[in-house]
Amino acid sequence: MVVVGGGLIGLCAAYALMREGHRVTIIERDHLGAGAATGNAGELTPQQVAPLASPHTARDVLAGVFSSSSYLSIAPLRLPQLAGFGMGFLLSSTHRRRAHATRALAQFSAAIFPALDRMTDDGIDTSGGGSGYLMTCTDERELVAAHTRYHARASERWGEAPGAILRGEDLRSFEPTLAPGIEAGFLLPAERYLDPVTFVASLARRITQQGADVRTGLTATRLAAGASVVCRDEAGRESTISGDRVIVAAGAWTSPLLRRSGIRATRIVSGKGYSYTVPVERMPRHLVHSIDRHCVVIPMNDRLRVVGMMEFDERPDAFHPARLQVLTKAAGGLIAGADWDRRTEEWVGARPMTADGMPVLGSPAGRPEILVAAGHNMHGLSLGPVTGELLAALIGGRSPQVAGSPLDLGPFALDR
């Protein structure tokens, strides 16, 4: 098996395939765990696996073009390249389309923790985090709407029900590290988080120990006939790597690779997020997620990671320090007692975004030897372990199932 991309999906795929006895070669242009794999929020969350596009975010798109202080930013000079994606995003923002994508994605919800637990039982390091997300919002109506939505998802068995809404002193004694002004919130008690740095390192170690042929510093430039990948190394030398099947898991870089290979597929663009670590006087008891500030703070091992932003500029590798200022402003109003001037581990990562919020999982027409597993949007960690198992099942000729139920792969088709 040839896996293109050694990020979250590529590593989970390699791990699952090797467990079934396949020999695996990974082609990775940088190092294992590059891309968006390690600096993310570490969330595994059946309750929140949903598309970004919604009537609410559609309104944020305008602010994204014209305001430099919005969490969502769209580079005006890149509007021509992003126009098609933007139209698709707006079309996917209606209640009806969002409900369709949400239902399709929720097929995975019940499988997220069992797939992770199987990795833990097998000795993969899933530590460094905990469980329980404290959801906050200063807009009362928005908070109640979110609370109602999570209850509705729980009644569909798409996650555990939220706790009661806490206000004022009750909230403050529940989470003393909240900044002044955060007056209401509720706990999603079952959602989990982990340290993606140690998780990815553990997966990389496992597949390497078990004999995966890991080719780092090698870029896949196009897919050739059959299960072959044409690559270029850092010195510009070309080579071809072949196998029985090729799994394309190149995250936000997938679309150019498919285009160069003559394969039509739903476009995946980069939606960049930023993170860093800060020292705090006191660590929050749980992950704290601000719905209206669009940021998350995560107690991760002995450090507090701050995560947020959604930047569309068609430059998945470019780091813009100004985005960190916007993130700090948002997080500074969420959590007290952090030393915002002593930021370390500053990071940018490209989420592989699709307009409709759904990943691409399947083969191009007439090319069963190629499987694309990309476009996991904000959910590549939540969905990584289960995607790996799914790919192993498809390659093993088994019908796709998640948590014992048949999986409808139709919504995730390549060219939709």
Ligand SMILES: Cc1cc2nc3c(=O)[nH]c(=O)nc-3n(C[C@H](O)[C@H](O)[C@H](O)COP(=O)(O)OP(=O)(O)OC[C@H]3O[C@@H](n4cnc5c(N)ncnc54)[C@H](O)[C@@H]3O)c2cc1C
């Ligand atoms: C700020 C932020 C916070 C996030 N928080 C969460 C979270 O809490 N929970 C969650 O579930 N998800 C989260 N995500 C999303 C998650 O990180 C992504 O969905 C996930 O990383 C996608 O996995 P991937 O393997 O498709 O892409 P990546 O992890 O980006 O990996 C792609 C890999 O392919 C390599 N590559 C690309 N092109 C080529 C090529 N041509 N040849 C060879 N190699 C190539 C890249 O170098 C990279 O290593 C977050 C993302 C960001 C940015």
